[in-house]
Amino acid sequence: MRIIKMYKKFLEPFLECLGQFGRLYAPVRKNGVLTYGPIESISEAVFSDEHPLIPIKKLFHPMKFDMFRFGESGFQPDYSMVEKRVIIGVHPCEIHSLLRLDDVFMADPPDPYYSQLRHNSAILGFSCMPTENSLCTSTGTDIVEEGYDLFFIDLDQFYLVWVGSSLGHDMILCHDEFFEDEVTHEDIAKYVAWREKRNLAFKKSFAFRNMPDLMELSYNSEIWEQFGKKCLSCGQCSMVCPTCNCYDTTDVLDVSNKVSGRRERMWDSCMFVDYSLVAGGHNFRATRADRLKLWYTHKLKTFGKEYGRPSCVGCGRCVDTCPVDINVLTVSQALSAREVPK
Amino acid sequence: MSVEIGIENPFQPEAARIVRQYDLIKDHRFFQVRFLDVKRAMSFTYNPGQFLMLSLPGVGEAPFSISSTPSRPGILEMGVRKVGKLTEVLFTKSDNDIIYIRGPYGNGFRLDQMRGKDLIIVAGGLGVIPLRSILYYVLDNRDDFGQLFFLYGARRPDEILFQTEFFQLKDRRDIECFYTVDKVDGGNWTENVGVVTTLFKNLPRLDPLKLNAVVCGPPVMYKFVIKELLNLKIPKNQIQLSLERKMKCGVGKCGHCALDNLYTCTSGPVFTYWDTIHFRELI
């Protein structure tokens, strides 16, 4: 790992030159909403502490895309969405969320759509300060050690730039003159101060490490019923959660053609009532309480049993989003205190 | 910038021809299919208990158990119940029509731990479809296994699948078959009447440590059958259950079949009772 220094005035010209590595993507503001999207010039990018409403999973596990085209000659995979990309301005929790999605989609056999999008995308991480509902110190995802090509830490006049991959190194070379190898004692002191300031800026936290046990102990808790009564089954929590990976597929026939069409894949949510419905009308998770329990045990416990760590990355989006206040904070509080917050 | 994609697509449906199909009973149909690609047809191997994903372009995709045995290669067999969109269209197909399949998926029954031991096969209703695979596998490799018992229950006599085929097995001396129906309304049913657990009284005394059981049926059946099997003192990891969950991908990606920390499609659909005892949402 190499850490180098770049003065702020170079950021824009440096990022502009990355167009040669692929199409540039960054958080942009559309109709007032912050969202990841392609950009024509760096000036469109919005680098801020705010999280885009829809997480970065949408660039790797798109909300909706065509898996196959079919016709008389069978099914042909459609990889047309795969392109070389450089994604700029990715926060640490988002990088962690991609590592969690990798656990699922890159496991044998790798999902060709996800893995191709992954292999063809460079990740340029940017540091951030916690917002109102950030929980990433609780989940241990506030800093990143892997999963990026370059990572920029904003220390006011300059950035410390972590070079995380060979591709990241090539990018640096396209404007070698912007970067300084020498990091002074003063710079380090600034970095340390920034870390301390950031650590102190978190307003909320929860006992993430206790959650697997608490979940296990609370399986029959009436708390689930109480949350179940409030939940609207709207599925928004799964849409905004960066580690929800579930999907459904549907075939769509071309207009005016009965034999050709496409097989689409789109996000699904275990909050929806038909998610676990099988033939004969048997539903393994017919009640909202059952489904909430599945969602939260999966986020905070069982994913970890299979892949080494639970899947919540503490982005706080469920806290921002659920219209009736069901989220990792309220659920963990309720399970610890045996009381559903009003 | 366009990119080259050089990797396998695990979701790629492959063309297969319907060799033969006929109704088993009302709304249940038997399909024999064969990959169009002859090499693929002959090299395709699987374990009893595994399943296929079947696609009809424009309609969709769904999982179906393989009902044939790998000991008879070349042809794949399925038994399908008409319940919805895909199965309705499938039922309109004729011999020689093309369908699409991919697989095999899932783990299948644990043949290794069953070799040399006695085996009880317990089927309820449609659950007999995957169990037919292990049934014929054992019959085709008869010397590798000990005593074989086949217990099969349906709701009514006209709901017994593969009736002719299975009743012929009663003439064989290397298998004991017991059939039952919940209810008879007239007709000439000469076998047992009662739920499938009432067949257990026919079993001889068996050495539980040398005994395996495989079970597949509707969700309600498991609890009662497991109770009987535990009465026989079979160790919990020698009871194998084939579970059904909604499945969309078959390879651990879509999340639908999650069962605790496992995916039913990859870690199942066959689980030992010992595995499932830790699941909170068994049936």
Ligand SMILES: Cc1cc2nc3c(=O)[nH]c(=O)nc-3n(C[C@H](O)[C@H](O)[C@H](O)COP(=O)(O)OP(=O)(O)OC[C@H]3O[C@@H](n4cnc5c(N)ncnc54)[C@H](O)[C@@H]3O)c2cc1C
């Ligand atoms: C491992 C496995 C093996 C199976 N083996 C067989 C078999 O050998 N024979 C057979 O007839 N059926 C089998 N099924 C069930 C079969 O997959 C469903 O009945 C089929 O998907 C229904 O498709 P459809 O489009 O006709 O129904 P739909 O129109 O999609 O739905 C009709 C009903 O079926 C339910 N359903 C939809 N998808 C599934 C699904 N993936 N799994 C279960 N229920 C579903 C729906 O919730 C609804 O209640 C198996 C299922 C699994 C998971």
Ligand code: SF4
């Ligand atoms: S938990 Fe909240 S966001 Fe999720 S489905 Fe229920 S009401 Fe919607």
Ligand code: SF4
């Ligand atoms: S559970 Fe909530 S806080 Fe955790 S990753 Fe998902 S949306 Fe973010």
Ligand code: FES
């Ligand atoms: S069927 Fe998709 S994860 Fe099991």
